[in-house]
Amino acid sequence: MRTLTSESLNPAILKVEYAVRGELAIRAEKYRNDLKKPNHGLPFDRVISSNIGNPQQKGLDQPPLTFTRQIAALTEYPELLKTGRDLFPKDVVSRAEELLEEIGSIGAYTHSQGVPLIRRSVADFISKRDGHPSNPEHIFLTAGASAGVSLLLSMLISSPKSGILIPIPQYPLYTATLAQFSGAPVPYYLDESSGWSTSPPAVEAAIEKALKEGIEPKALVVINPGNPTGALLSEETQRALVQLCEKYSIALLADEVYQANLHAPHTHPFTSFKRVVRDLQSPIALFSFHSISKGVSGECGRRGGYFECTNVPDEIVKLIYKMVSVGLCPAVSGQIGVDSLVRPPKEGDESYPLWLKETRTIHDALAARTKTMAARLNALPGMSCVDSPGALYLFPKLVLPEGALKAAHEAGKTPDTFYALALLDRTGICVVPGDGFGQRDGESHYRLTCLCAGVDEYVGALENFHNDFMKKYGGV
Amino acid sequence: MRTLTSESLNPAILKVEYAVRGELAIRAEKYRNDLKKPNHGLPFDRVISSNIGNPQQKGLDQPPLTFTRQIAALTEYPELLKTGRDLFPKDVVSRAEELLEEIGSIGAYTHSQGVPLIRRSVADFISKRDGHPSNPEHIFLTAGASAGVSLLLSMLISSPKSGILIPIPQYPLYTATLAQFSGAPVPYYLDESSGWSTSPPAVEAAIEKALKEGIEPKALVVINPGNPTGALLSEETQRALVQLCEKYSIALLADEVYQANLHAPHTHPFTSFKRVVRDLQSPIALFSFHSISKGVSGECGRRGGYFECTNVPDEIVKLIYKMVSVGLCPAVSGQIGVDSLVRPPKEGDESYPLWLKETRTIHDALAARTKTMAARLNALPGMSCVDSPGALYLFPKLVLPEGALKAAHEAGKTPDTFYALALLDRTGICVVPGDGFGQRDGESHYRLTCLCAGVDEYVGALENFHNDFMKKYGGV
Structure with missing residues (x-):
């Protein structure tokens, strides 16, 4: 018999790339296992996964919110409402009871679109945030934002000529999903020199170019706050982008998963x-x-998230429902996580003081680390870095010496992959090379998260590595 | 601007059908909401969702296993290991501690393939079950079996000529996924007259027919125990199917999600x-x-499950890993659920007696209900029913009177949909018409779950409805 080979598979699959869990992450995983052995011979004693926005990862320092986890425990094991009721604040107990009353067992499938009560909570959250009504029937709870993005792109791409406008640099979920469903990426470039700003004329130029090439633009993806850039759009830019969508009859996909990660909200x-x-x-x-x-x-x-459909005709909402129903429902623990996200404790609730303290600590730590890291990376030779006002990342630019470019070429790697591998080998810090996100030809960047505690030691390791690397390859 | 319409979407999406959550389920949902109003005017006081294998659904009677939920609560909120330790059996506490030691926070992404410790647990379970080794590197934890099936079909379908052999009747996930990824369903018919048995010569005939039509068969889907049939394959049949896969170089997709639902294991x-x-x-x-x-x-x-790859080349395993990494990881609560499934309490553990009692009660209730329901449905005029030895369902056959066929035709419905809608309207019992699973032309069936407590009252309602329906349309 013939063996199953990659040649016999869907050719689109072979084109999918997802750098966040790519070569670097796989080598980091290997080092993490090697470190468990005595005499591992590695020049570091832990691997720090700065490649992925995973705040609660082992070794990082963002603890879960107590409120979220208490509700989770009570809905998992309602017996605790009897045997351990006194261990929980009153508002947590009543929230858990309310959810259980609606859901029954969290081991049951829910409505495929998500628990109705939780969708109503989401709609309340949105309408309070925006000052405009929101309809729970137009909200779909999902297994994280990724699942929703993937589903909607799979629906919008009707042929290989279907174009999806994506920022460059972008979160590689978009290019990966476009490759999987054989859509045409239509890149528009963000401007690093003005804090990674988005230029509506540049977006329009990308649309016009695509149209000339016979591509039909179907959707504009905007990531705000940006990933990997951390940039925030001005309202003026947002209005101009909406008007472009209107002019060209393009749907807008607004990836707003970092909306609560603001380091300078004023x-x-x-x-x-x-x-x-x-x-x-x-x-x-x-x-x-x-x-x-x-x-x-x-x-x-937990894999929880949602998307809201605005101005989406009912027939399309019904089709989306049909598609999500094949997957039955998002994980209920993720759905309950969404409820805790959009209905945090209010002033006066027993949980409120602790919740406030915990959330402030997280906000402050992230803002302080981002600021310190940006300042110190900016001070390095051959490195410059936009001080991100949002999200969890920095995306520094590298100007590497000729010697490094040559060595990378000889190793068969792009310069930023070469740099990132050397960084990992020396420090145990795993970052993602810029080519995973897209960048202008000839440029080099990398993305790292600002989630690691002990910022002095962490940036110190980055600085030492960078200075030695530059020295080795003749950069200083 | 032009509005987004279904015509502009991926045309494959329009072809997707998923009857389990289709017209019947949507009407049932409406009735469930109507029942909350006073003077609802409906001739029943509750909706019973017999359309979906959802054992813990409100109103059904399969409680969660205490062991599973205690571990879930402790891993959600580890503070309970301090404040409420005495509320939990010792083996549960040590299992939770072991999992937390490996995972850290369950709010963190895990390895995209699933937590290594849990994959090792799965491999142990498989090797004990089968007497053959199992490799954790070849196991992928998933968000339920559906997510794995969908992913693998999307990889195996390389063109619209890629054929996937599916049983008829089948669980509609398969036809839905084939429609979504534009593969060619290659049906093979199960034999109702011999307890829904699978005939290897019929499978081979289906392969040969497909080949003549220019279809390239890529995979054989077998559901064992069957859904919707509840049939179990003999080892002889299984061997013959494996040999067919070998002869034609076809991959085998074994959907074994009902392996623990056996009503007559001897x-x-x-x-x-x-x-x-x-x-x-x-x-x-x-x-x-x-x-x-x-x-x-x-x-x-919880959305938890796994698939194991056997004889799958490393390059394909790596591609699968790449694809699952784009989705980041399955929900951790589902992964921990898998651990509890494959590592239940052992004799001597503090949890064991309760676990044994709970699992026996569930097995016994399901077996008894299935037997009673099959016997009583079989006694009805115009209805016959294989007494399923496995899974959660019965799939009775209807021979409807001419009057009913005519009325269905006039209503623009298939006869089984017409029957099922009438059943729902009268009793509040929601089942799935046979055409959602596939059946021979001109036949009528429906699938119902055997999960509803109070079997006498439940079957009584089915009987009363059926007898009146037959009388109304001249069948008796």
Whole structure:
């Protein structure tokens, strides 16, 4: 018999790339296992996974919110409402009882679109945030934002000529999903020199170029706050983007999973695209994504999130329902996580003081680390770095010496992969090379998270490595 | 601007059908909401969702296993290991501590393939079950079996000429996924007259027919125990199917999610395809699926499961890893559910007596209900029913009177949909018409679960409805 080979598989699969869990992450995993052996011979004693926005990962320091976890425990094991009731604050107990009353057992499938009560909570959250109504029937709870993005792209791509506008640099979920479903990526470039800003004329130029090439633009993806850039869009830019979608009849996919990760909310606030679309009374179809994985929640492992459909005709909402129903329902623990995200304790609730303390600590730590890291990386020779006002990342630019470019070429690696591998080999710090996100030809970047505690020691290791690397390859 | 319409979407999406959550389920949901109003005017006071194998659904009677939920609560909120330690059995405490030691926070992303410790637990379970070794590196934890099936079909379908052999009747996940990824379903018919048995010559005839039509058969899907049929394959049949896969170089997808739902294990035992493949030393590529949603676990809402790759080349395993990494990881609560499934309490553990009592009660209730329901449905005029030895369902055949066929035609419905809608309207019992699973032309069936407590009252309602329906349309 013939053996199953990759040649016999769906050729689109072979084109999928996802750098966040790619070569670097696989080598990091190997080192993590090697470190368990005595005499491992590695020049570091732990691997730090700065490649992925995973706040609660072992070795990082973002603890879960007590409120979220208490509700989770009570809904998992309702017997505790009898035997251990006194161990929980009153508001937590009543929230758990309310959820159990609605859901019954969390071991049961829910409505495929998500528990109705929780969708109503999400709609309340959105309408309070934006000052515009939100309809629970137009909200889909998902297994994280990724699942929703993947589903909607798979629906929007009707042929290899279907174009999806994506920022460069972008979170590689988009290029991976476009490769999987054989859509045409239509890149628009963000401007590093102005803090990774988005230029509506550049987006329009990308649309016009695509149209000339016979590509039909179907959707514009905007990530706000940006990933990997951490940039925040101005409302003026948002309005211009909505108007472009209107002009070209393009749907807007607003990836807003970092909306609660704001380091300078007074100078760089977050405005949802839902608000902008409604303020403008624009008829464009908008899909807005949010997640429990980021923000102060950081509950990546629960796989919870949602998307809201705005101006999406009922027949399409019904089709989306049909598609999600094949997958039955998102994990209920993730759905309950969404409820805790959008209905945190209120002032006066027994849980409130602890919740406030915990969330402030997380916000402050992330903002302080981001600032320190940006400042110190910026001070290094051959490195420059936008001081991100949002999200969890920095995306420094590298200007590497000729010797390094030559050595990378000889090793068969892009310069940023070569740099990132050397960094991992020396320090145990795993980052993602810029080519995984996209960048201008000839440029080099890498993305690292700002989640590691002990920022002095951490940046110190980055600095030492970088200085030695530059010295070795003749850069200083 | 042009509005987003279904015509502009991926045309494959429009072809997807998933009857389990289709027209009937949507009407049932409406009735469930109507019942909350006073003076609802409905002739029943509750909706019974017999359309879906959802054991812990409100109103049904399969409780969660205490062991599973205690571990879930402790891993959700580890503080309980201090404040409420005495509320939990010792083996539960030590299991939770072991899992937390490995995982850290369950709010963190795990390895995309699943937590290594849990994959080792799964491999132990498989090797004990089959008497053949199992490699944790070849196991992928998934968000239920559906997610794994969908992923693998999306990889195996390389063109619209890629054929996937599916049983008829089948669980509609398969036809839905084939429609979504534009593969060619190659049906093989199960034989109702011999207890829904699978005939290897019929499978081979289906392969030959496909080949003549220019279809390239890529995989054979076998559901064992069957869904919707509840049939169990004999080892002889399994061997013959493996040999067919070998002869035609076809991968085998073994959907074994009902392996623990056996009502007559002495006469109808379960043998895994992994065992058969290894016993035969066959080189065929086998993907075996299991889930925490069924069996005595019944934890549908957690979305947990796994698949094992047997004889799958490393390059393909790496591609699968790449694809699952884009989705980051399965929900950790589902992964922990898998651990509880494959590592239940052992004799001597503090949890064991309760676990044994709970699991026996579930097994006994399901077996008794299935037997009673099959016997009583079989006694009805115009209805016959294989007494399923496994899974959660019955799939009775209807021979409807001419008057009913005519009325169905006039209503624009298939006869079984017409019947099922009438049943729902009268009794509140929601079942799935046979055309959702596939059946021979001109036949009518429906699938109902055997999960509803109070079997006398439940079957009584079915009987009354059926007798009146037959009378109304001249069948008796």
